[in-house]
Amino acid sequence: EVQLVESGGGLVQAGGSLRLSCAASGFTFDGYAIGWFRQAPGKEREGVLCISSSDGSTYYADSVKGRFTISSDNAKNTVYLQMNSLKPEDTAVYYCAAVLFEPCYSDYDEYDYWGQGTQVTVSS
Numbered sequence: 001e002v003q004l005v006e007s008g009g010g011l012v013q014a015g016g017s018l019r020l021s022c023a024a025s026g027f028t029f030d031g032y033a034i035g036w037f038r039q040a041p042g043k044e045r046e047g048v049l050c051i052s053s054s055d056g057s058t059y060y061a062d063s064v065k066g067r068f069t070i071s072s073d074n075a076k077n078t079v080y081l082q083m084n085s086l087k088p089e090d091t092a093v094y095y096c097a098a099v100l101f102e103p104c105y106s107d108y109d110e111y112d113y114w115g116q117g118t119q120v121t122v123s124s
Contacts (some may be wrong), residue, residue: 002113004096009118012086016122020081022096022115029072033104034079035111036070038092038120048094049081050104057068057103058115063089087120093117 008020022034030061033052049070050059058070067085072078079096097111105111 004098004113004115006094006096006115008117009027009094009120011121011123014087014121016086017082017084018086020083020094020096020120022079022081024077024079024098027098028077029074029079029098031101032098033057033102033111034070034072035059035097035099035104035106036081037065037095037097037108038090039095039117040092042088043092045095045108047106049110050103051079052104054101055103059104059106061106083120086120086123088122088124091120091122093119 003025005023035050036048037045048061051070071080071084095117096115098113099111
C-alpha cells in the first residue's frame with residue numbers, strides 16, 4: 001500500500017524552529033516529486049516547497065524563502081521540511097504529497113498521494 005505519514009508538528013513560539021518529516025511506504029522517492037503544502041482555516045491549500053528526484057526541479061513559495069528548506073534521507077525513504085524563523089502566519093496543517101515522474105508543481109491537484117497532515121501552531 002502507498003502511504004505518506006507526516007510527523008513533527010506542534011506548538012512553537014514565533015522565531016522558533018520545527019522539522020517536519022514525511023515517511024513513505026509502499027514506494028520509494030526515486031522518480032517522484034515530493035511537495036509540502038499547508039492549509040490554514042478558511043484559506044486555500046498553498047504549495048510551500050517541493051523536491052523532485054525525477055528531474056531535480058524545485059519550487060519555493062515566496063513567503064518561506066530564506067526560512068524553510070527541504071531535504072531527504074534516501075536510506076530512510078523520508079523527506080524533511082526544516083522551518084526556521086517561524087511566524088504566526090505559518091500556522092496551518094502541513095501535508096506532504098507525491099507525484100510520479102513529474103517535475104515540481106505548486107498546484108495541489110497535480111499530486112496523487114497525500115499524507116494525513118500535521119498541525120503547526122506558531123504563537124506570537
